[in-house]
Amino acid sequence: MKRHPSGPIVIAAGGTGGHLFPGQALAQELRRRGRKIVLMTDERVQRFDKLFPEADIFEVPSATPSGGGLVGMVKAVPSIIAGIARSIAVLQRVKPAALIGFGGYPTLPPVAAAIVRGVPCCVHEQNAVLGRVNRLVAPHVHAVASTFEAPKFLKSRDASKLVLTGNPVRDAVIAQADRPYQAPQSNGLFHLLVFGGSQGARVMSDVVPGALALLPQEMRARLRVVQQARPEDIERVRGIYEEAGIAAELASFFDDMPERIAAAHLVIGRSGASTVSELSVIGRPAILVPLPHSLDNDQKANAEKFGSAGAGWMIEQKDFTEEMLSSRLQTLFNNSGELVAAAQAAKKMGQPQAVRELANLVEALGRGDYHPLRDRAAKNAAIESGSTNLNFAAGGA
Structure with missing residues (x-):
């Protein structure tokens, strides 16, 4: 040709x-x-x-x-x-x-x-x-x-x-790259972002709301949750948060996700390549739950790279329970230095x-x-x- x-x-x-x-x-x-x-x-x-x-x-x-x-x-x-x-x-x-x-x-x-x-x-x-x-x-x-x-x-x-x-x-991610990480203050608000990739992940709706509901009342009061959920899960998730007294914004899709990532103290999500790259360029700590049964375990490999760099924590879906996640979150709530170190490590991975x-x-x-x-x-x-x-x-x- x-x-x-x-x-x-x-x-x-x-x-x-x-x-x-x-x-x-x-x-x-x-x-x-x-x-x-x-x-x-x-x-x-x-x-x-x-x-x-x-x-x-x-x-x-x-x-x-x-x-x-x-x-x-x-x-x-x-x-x-x-x-x-x-x-x-x-x-x-x-x-x-x-x-x-x-x-x-x-x-x-x-x-x-x-x-x-x-x-x-x-x-x-x-x-x-x-x-x-x-x-x-x-x-x-x-x-x-x-x-x-x-x-x-x-x-x-x-x-x-x-x-x-x-x-x-994307340009929208680069635009957030210079936004510094602000560590959560003791007794201040804690911004948590939860999403499962562009098409959502039901496990986030099944586990995260219940895990947050298990937190002590003082921590629940400080939480500000932004969560992507599948349309059929939104009302169920909203009900759990309302009963637990947790302020939450829910949607099936956010077209300003890079801004949401930059505003978060911690992200909980899948470990697709774009998610890991965007977290790294913006520099935010994350708990990553790889998609199980994916071809060749590519998401697990991504999460392992992210975790081994000190940028976050991988939890396999079989271990991703309400009790386990609630315990991990309580530890992070009380250790802002660990979050800051993870954010810095994520930033070093950015390309x-x-x-x-x-x-x-x-x-x-x-x-x-x-x-x-x-x-x-x-x-x-x-x-x-x-x-x-x-x-x-x-x-x-």
């Missing part, structure tokens, strides 16, 4: 926030650089189309193999093939400079089409575990951008393609430059002047010399 260096950048991202938010962050940065954006995703994009207001959006058929076995894979094949055909047609029409996939099965057809058509292509891995689609396409793409230095399941044959960019966060690094990579691919070995050597030299300019040698902005 003929190169089109000035063409649009195609972002392929699945219809969940964990994949779309990094894509949105990249789109915002590329738009500032004057690039046109094309988004290719699945039917769930209707919930998130406002995240890409200036992009041309194409819905692409896809399917996730159910059950993980051969039968599930066979059932998914027709939709994947249809998605590849649709993606090839889109690429022929828009003539992109490059394509980047953000993982998940909805990105497989666009990435496969880019490989077939010879469109410069890379993938980004947000988690500490390389996802199955990214593992599948890694031998065939030009680069594997990563949040972590050594994502699990990256094969040695593909290690030379790894580019440590970090996980891009606010990630979106620039990833945009540099994608643009270099589009120009045809990205060379992994040369650019890695240039970056290493910059680090050794103490330079903060880590842009790709081949024309980073």
Whole structure:
């Protein structure tokens, strides 16, 4: 396929926030650089189309193999093939400079089409575990951008393609990055934020309200809770808080979540890649409850990285009980120094430059002047010399 260096950048991202938010962050940065954006995703994009207001959006058929076995894979094949055909047609029409996939099965057809058509292509891995689609396409793409230095399941044959960019966060998150953490004062208000990712998590509604109700009355009076809950759970959760005398604001979705994170003394949530990245850039301590039974335990790996850095505490869902959580919260209530230390550790993990690094990579691919070995050597030299300019040698902005 003929190169089109000035063409649009195609972002392929699945219809969940964990994949779309990094894509949105990249789109915002590329738009500032004057690039046109094309988004290719699945039917769930209707919930998130406002995240890409200036992009041309194409819905692409896809399917996730159910059950993980051969039968599930066979059932998914027709939709994947249809998605590849649709993606090839889109690429022929828009003539992109490059394509980047953000993982998940909805990105497989666009990435496969880019490989077939010879469109410069890379993938980004947000988690500490390389996802199955990214593992599948890694031998065939030009680069594997990563949040972590050594994502699990990256094969040695593909290690030379790894580019440590970090996980891009949205402009709204960057806007809160300089907001300092204010430690809770003794006898002052304690702001607690509870959420379970872009689609909610029932376990938060099942456990957190009851755990808070077990706290001593003096602590309950100090609490100011903001909690995301599924629509069908809101009234049940509200009733528990009202009976316990706890002030709570509930909604099924908050469109100002970065501000909510910045205002919190403590966050309780899942450990998806976007959540961990946003907590780190803003610098807030968290109790993380990984989604159980997720493919390859990627959320557990993320939470372990966060916890081992001293930024928070992981509680596996099987141990996430009202009594256990209430006890942990009482300890933190009485130890603001522990919260401050965790907030500082989270901040050290932050990668606010990630979106620039990833945009540099994608643009270099589009120009045809990205060379992994040369650019890695240039970056290493910059680090050794103490330079903060880590842009790709081949024309980073």
